[in-house]
Amino acid sequence: MRLMSLLFSVVAMLLLANSVYGQAMNRILFGSDRDGTPEIYVMDADGTDLVRLTTDAWVQIAPVTEVASLAWSPDGTKIAFIANRVGARQIYVMNADGTGLVRLTDHLVGNGAPAWSPDGRQIAVTSPRFGNDEIFVINVDGTELVNRTYHPADDAAPAWSPDGHWIAFTSNRSGNNEIYMMNTEIEEWRYSRKDGVEVSEEGYNKLPSMLKGQVIALGADLIQLTDHPADDISPTWSPDGNRIAFTSNRSGDNEIYIIDPDAREQRYLRKDGTEVSAEDYNKLLPFLKGEVITGAADPLNVTNHPADDGSPVWSPDGTQIAFTSTRDDNGEIFVMNADGTNPINITNHPAGDGSPAWYPIGVTMTNVEAKSWGQIKAEVH
Numbered sequence: 075m076r077l078m079s080l081l082f083s084v085v086a087m088l089l090l091a092n093s094v095y096g097q098a099m100n101r102i103l104f105g106s107d108r109d110g111t112p113e114i115y116v117m118d119a120d121g122t123d124l125v126r127l128t129t130d131a132w133v134q135i136a137p138v139t140e141v142a143s144l145a146w147s148p149d150g151t152k153i154a155f156i157a158n159r160v161g162a163r164q165i166y167v168m169n170a171d172g173t174g175l176v177r178l179t180d181h182l183v184g185n186g187a188p189a190w191s192p193d194g195r196q197i198a199v200t201s202p203r204f205g206n207d208e209i210f211v212i213n214v215d216g217t218e219l220v221n222r223t224y225h226p227a228d229d230a231a232p233a234w235s236p237d238g239h240w241i242a243f244t245s246n247r248s249g250n251n252e253i254y255m256m257n258t259e260i261e262e263w264r265y266s267r268k269d270g271v272e273v274s275e276e277g278y279n280k281l282p283s284m285l286k287g288q289v290i291a292l293g294a295d296l297i298q299l300t301d302h303p304a305d306d307i308s309p310t311w312s313p314d315g316n317r318i319a320f321t322s323n324r325s326g327d328n329e330i331y332i333i334d335p336d337a338r339e340q341r342y343l344r345k346d347g348t349e350v351s352a353e354d355y356n357k358l359l360p361f362l363k364g365e366v367i368t369g370a371a372d373p374l375n376v377t378n379h380p381a382d383d384g385s386p387v388w389s390p391d392g393t394q395i396a397f398t399s400t401r402d403d404n405g406e407i408f409v410m411n412a413d414g415t416n417p418i419n420i421t422n423h424p425a426g427d428g429s430p431a432w433y434p435i436g437v438t439m440t441n442v443e444a445k446s447w448g449q450i451k452a453e454v455h
Contacts (some may be wrong), residue, residue, distance in 0.1 A: 100389075101433040102396055103144045103153065104407050105135035108425035114144065114155060114172070119389070119396070119409055119432075121420030127172035132157045135405070135428040136187075136385055136398070144431040145187045146170070147194050152214075153431075154178070154188040154197055165199055167214065178216045187429070189232045189241075198222070198232035198241060204288060209243055211291075221290045222256065224264075229254075233309045233318075242309040242318055242335075248298065251305040253320055255335065257295040264290040299335060300373070306331075308384060312412075313392045321384035322373070328382040330397055331373035332412070376414030387432050388412070396420075396430040 100119040105112055112135050114128045134143040134156040143156040154167045165178040165188050178188075181203040189198040191211075198211050204221075207228040212219045223229040227247035234241055240255045247254075265278035266287035278286060300306040304324035311318055319332050342355035343364035350358070377383040381401035388395055392412060399408050402419055405426045410417035421427040 102407065102409075102420075103146065103429075103431040103433075104421070104427055105133045105144060105155075105429040106421070106423070106425055106427045107135065108423050108427070114153070117420070119394070119420065120418075121422065127153075128168075130159075131155070131166075132159050133429070134158060134163060135426060143187050143429045145190055145197075146431055146434045147190050148192055148434055149194060150433055150435050152194075154190065156183055156188065165197065165212075167197075176216075178212065178214075187231070187431075189234050191234050192236055192238040198234060200230040200232065209241065219289070221288050222258075222293065224290045224292065231308050233311055234258075235311050236313060236315045242299070242311065244307045244309065248301070250303060251307050252301060253299040253306045253309050253318065253333075255297045255299060257293045259293060259295075260291045262292040264292070266290070297335075299333060308386070310386055310388060312388050313390055317392075319376075319386040319388065319395060320373075321386065325375060325378070327380060328384045329375050329379070330377045330383050330386045330395065330414075331375050333373040376410070376412070377417070378414065379417075383408075385429060387430050389432050390434055396432055398428045398430065 101116055102119055103114060103116050106115055109126065111130060112133050113126055113131050114133050115124060115126050117124045136143045145154045146152070147154070151170050152167055153170055154165060156163050157166055163183040164180070165183055166175060167178055168175040178197070179199070181201055183199055183201050191197070194214070196211050196213055198209055200207050201210055206226060207230045208221050208225070209223045209229050209232045210219050211222050222241065225245070225247055227245055229243055229245045231244040232241050233243065239258055241258060242253060242255050244251050245254050263275065264272060265275055266272050267281060268285050268287045270287060278289070299318070302322070302324050304322055306320055306322045309318050309320045316334065316336070317332050318335055319330055321328055322331050342350050342352055344350055344358065345362050345364045347364060379399070379401055381399055383397055383399045383401070385398040386395050387397070394409055395412055396407060396409050398405055402422070404424060405428045406419050406423070407421040407427050407430050408417050409420050
């Protein structure tokens, strides 16, 4: 009898845990100006149980052409967001219930969500503080801001891979916006004064704060994932690291596409920009050879709608995608299956809704099987 009672208690606890987990897993953050000022709300993935988390947050509600400006911490206990509360966009962090608001940055922050590292210790952000948009990584306590791109082009909208080895981002370094991946492994550190002159790490640490410039960390590898004359923006990783969803206007309006970063293909160009086969490229004289471009295979359009769709975010189990759409005339949050089927408007409000962020719990980094670019295998529990 005692054994049966113990078994019953264990089963009841497991059922309760699964119920609580299931409820948390199906919560979606978003920004809305339905109450006058742009605030942060949370709701179930079917649009029910709406709760307003902030008052006078002035959160930036990203349009479909930008990545969402809200982000859960990996453990779901914190929320990072972009807000214009002091005359410039800054990064703020608060508890998941809306309490404990802390300002993380004190410089102008560009477009794009703050992206948490998988271990929850760092946040990647976009900032134009040195002229052009660059991707910086900052500790969650606001210390040790490091430039991770350091390029004269604009780099924005960082998205950390689930294993933490890569950051996908948008860059116009090839002339228009494309999706790139950079390795988070650091090969070289650089330090500069405020006037741009490089100094040693020791010299940098001796400088007064007002004279310090930037700390630059250059990674090991950079991969261009897309190569299209249209703009490809706002990448976001699937929980298992096998796919990246992004926004593109390659069909004429903004749509959501999905690519497999591991299914890369190479294109060979002559010096004049015309494409040739690998065999013909190898036969060319060196001065006639152009670029060899490595990118992902053709992406799949999963929205394919005449309205604008963007700001995609994956569900924790990878089976669904939440996104912002103008298909009902104003910005609304929709949820669809990951293959694009069964899109449902879950906000359905005349105000502007945007910047969805799905509660993250559900992916455990077990049985990691790293590939050449850092892809992992993950189990959903």
